Structures are given as C-alpha cells and as structure tokens.
Amino acid sequence: MSLDQDFQKVAESVRNWKTRPSDNENLALYSLYKQATIGDVNIGNKPSCKLEPFYDFVIERQ
Numbered sequence: 001m002s003l004d005q006d007f008q009k010v011a012e013s014v015r016n017w018k019t020r021p022s023d024n025e026n027l028a029l030y031s032l033y034k035q036a037t038i039g040d041v042n043i044g045n046k047p048s049c050k051l052e053p054f055y056d057f058v059i060e061r062q
Helices: 003-015 023-037 049-060
Strands: none
Touching: 003 023, 023 049
C-alpha cells in the first residue's frame, strides 16, 4: 500500500470514530490534516474570533 493510500485509510477511519474528540483534539487533528493535504496556509492576518483557535493551531504547525 502506498503512503497516500495509507493516509486516506487513516483519514477515513478518523471520520468514523465512535466517540467524538474534544474541541482542542479536533482542532489539532483538522489542522494536521489540512497541513498534510494542502500544506502551509497563507493567512496574513489573524481571522475573526470564530476561526482564531484554528488559526493558532495551523500557525504552530508551519
């Protein structure tokens, strides 16, 4: 199995977890997923309050 196939398999299994992760765990998982699938996010200024926690996680992983 290729690395991409392994990644897709794990990503799909995370979507089907029986228990929901905490908000902080969910933000961490999502930011790592975005980093792996898209790469660095080019966000100049900090976004509105609603997206601020996600922004902080993304910036930490760049």
